[in-house]
Amino acid sequence: MADGFTHIDARGRVRMVDVTTKSRTERMARAQAVVTMRPETFALVRDQAVEKGNVLETARIAGVMAAKQTAALIPMCHPLNLTHVKLDFFPQDDGRTLRIEAVARVADRTGVEMEALTAAAVAALTVYDMCKSYDRGMSISDIRLLEKSGGKSGHWTRDAIDG
């Protein structure tokens, strides 16, 4: 009878990876998210005319605060004391696309990719929330890691040509 259990256990054994003996080094990650909206919505954001309030400032703060909640959201993430988080917004020339970039830093045993990705994703969701009464069809894309440094795997940069 216990066989069934054992089998299940062996297969699915989710766990927070043991990093106890890894060394504490300075680590950085940079990630992005892209929000696509209608030109009319884009103009409202740009002109700070969205009725719910300042979209970008709210998204920026939401991104920073979400980075600090990463280990509470992503089940197997290690809790980390982030030493820096910032978000920047890059409105694109097409007049309908907003690129969000997030940077996270720490001096610890494991990387901060998930923190940077979570910051970018939640900032994008916040843009959606602030504008959704105007433009329910907005879409969030290209959430991806752009750069990563520190730790055993060294410096990594996403290839220039994609996305």
Next chain:
Amino acid sequence: MADGFTHIDARGRVRMVDVTTKSRTERMARAQAVVTMRPETFALVRDQAVEKGNVLETARIAGVMAAKQTAALIPMCHPLNLTHVKLDFFPQDDGRTLRIEAVARVADRTGVEMEALTAAAVAALTVYDMCKSYDRGMSISDIRLLEKSGGKSGHWTRDAIDG
């Protein structure tokens, strides 16, 4: 002197919209997120061979739990007592794309779009986290609302042809 302040205040006045007098109705939202990975990674997920553990089950649970944290993450979201959340995974025939769909329900004064979107986004971020040691270049796209019902704006469905 106070002028500067007043001006700032008038412009940026972010607030949680007042829904006190709206009526409580049954509301539903369905949203998605799409994770694109390398075929090798896709196979590992499919075969439950990812070393960190069962990717989809972890992502599913992360999505449900994140839906319940939406009002803590998205600054101007109203806290809601969700009555239902579920996530489904649709691996695509291209052998590298996983579509995640989230449904949220409530009987309250405001909609649950952000809850469904947050569930889908965090499930996608969890897939990234579980697989990132194999495939740092994975990307999350097409986070969008698919359907919404209840409330004054009635039933809304995203047009068939996109995404």
Next chain:
Amino acid sequence: MADGFTHIDARGRVRMVDVTTKSRTERMARAQAVVTMRPETFALVRDQAVEKGNVLETARIAGVMAAKQTAALIPMCHPLNLTHVKLDFFPQDDGRTLRIEAVARVADRTGVEMEALTAAAVAALTVYDMCKSYDRGMSISDIRLLEKSGGKSGHWTRDAIDG
């Protein structure tokens, strides 16, 4: 290829059960946890001589606050606006056993068993934490539901003789 995925999905499909159409009724649950310790530790608790501070008051407050976090801890629990939580302590005549009882109430679509159980369990863990420097071998047992009322299943009481 998608077969593997589908199979996994069909089997493990965790979800927050849909209670949208259930009616809101007054619901109550009463649960307990029992902490067993050395007589010397029991005496310190009784005499409020534990160096870390007032054990029972800290446990009581921890229990009430934990009840409010139930939906954030137990993955498939529905978030609920509890209308009442209280904890009582019943030191046993054996001079080494402390029984903790928690009551939770709500007027909502689903019961509060998990809230009462979580309150009792976290209060017991707090007793352990406050006293662990004296008595590392303490044990928590008999966490169980004692009574439940409201909802479709009506009134339920644990049989008198056990525990």
Next chain:
Amino acid sequence: MADGFTHIDARGRVRMVDVTTKSRTERMARAQAVVTMRPETFALVRDQAVEKGNVLETARIAGVMAAKQTAALIPMCHPLNLTHVKLDFFPQDDGRTLRIEAVARVADRTGVEMEALTAAAVAALTVYDMCKSYDRGMSISDIRLLEKSGGKSGHWTRDAIDG
């Protein structure tokens, strides 16, 4: 022996007051906090020249988000689904005092005084945090309830002359 315990219990019995049978009504609370700073700091806030970023917008968002965490912070507060939160800033003519006013609303069994007070207090603490590198001696005062309506106790307004 149990006497000691019983005595303790009878005295300190903290609990979340039972509001199960109270009726759901529309309730509002308005509260304030006042931050006093040096004129130089006040000018930096006014001119949005604080290096850490936009002080008032950050404080406003912090206040709204804190209101939603009230039941997690104040041990015996009931969890509530706020239907509205807003914060306003009133710089005073003395050129060194910033008054923050917070309004919270709900349609529920208990009032939202603590939510309004928590919003105002956390917004004030955020102003301190954003400016503390310039002015460590800032002080937060006059956190008080200004107005309250709904519920059995009806409409209440703080007397005009104080504060």
Next chain:
Amino acid sequence: MADGFTHIDARGRVRMVDVTTKSRTERMARAQAVVTMRPETFALVRDQAVEKGNVLETARIAGVMAAKQTAALIPMCHPLNLTHVKLDFFPQDDGRTLRIEAVARVADRTGVEMEALTAAAVAALTVYDMCKSYDRGMSISDIRLLEKSGGKSGHWTRDAIDG
């Protein structure tokens, strides 16, 4: 008059113990919880036939996530950046008992007993939640520390014979 106050203060003075000057060392704790259920329920868990979804995988993830919330649940626990958490399930030969074991690790100034105990307890509560519609009378027992290493008190193992 202040006498009463002073007396209260001296007695109950709960505080988070000062560990500022303790040295950071590798610390580990192993704890357990035991869930007793009806044989029919045990079989449903084993066969992954519980309607709410995969019980063990959900409990495992809940346990890992709860370990990370320990300092938010247990009032006087120090916040720690856990470097490892895992849970294992040991179904017993009696066909009605499931033993859950949790391990936590950190490299810090204080131990992780509470983290391991909280992980085990919340995993057990999650098993209860997933199965409660079948078996309201389930009981959680024998939550206890099994092993502890690191720090001034060195290695500690629970004696084999006590239960």
Next chain:
Amino acid sequence: MADGFTHIDARGRVRMVDVTTKSRTERMARAQAVVTMRPETFALVRDQAVEKGNVLETARIAGVMAAKQTAALIPMCHPLNLTHVKLDFFPQDDGRTLRIEAVARVADRTGVEMEALTAAAVAALTVYDMCKSYDRGMSISDIRLLEKSGGKSGHWTRDAIDG
């Protein structure tokens, strides 16, 4: 068109300050909050006769727990692993004023002023909550930093005569 955006971005750029390369040192902060109430209310607190339960013990625990949530409340605060938090209550001879003092410690890259201030403020708000049914007009004042040590800025003490 992007001009508007750029301008906004340059001005409001809130971020969590980068402390990655600062050195870890022992840091302490001491802060206070003062609650003013009616003499009748003060007597109830003193005599532990407040119906909701032990006011000071509840406030003390709320303060310690809030200190641990500082980075989740104050948007740009760095998450820190506090090594010590304590709160003390100083009833004043005027028979209507309660001074609350909070101390926080850490060994990290940034100070703990906000943690001490948040602990004091939330303890004061908790006193308000416990007594508000008797005395809605209570007021919280003089929340300020009293002392700070560690880090580049060295030891700082608030001048004796103010407040």
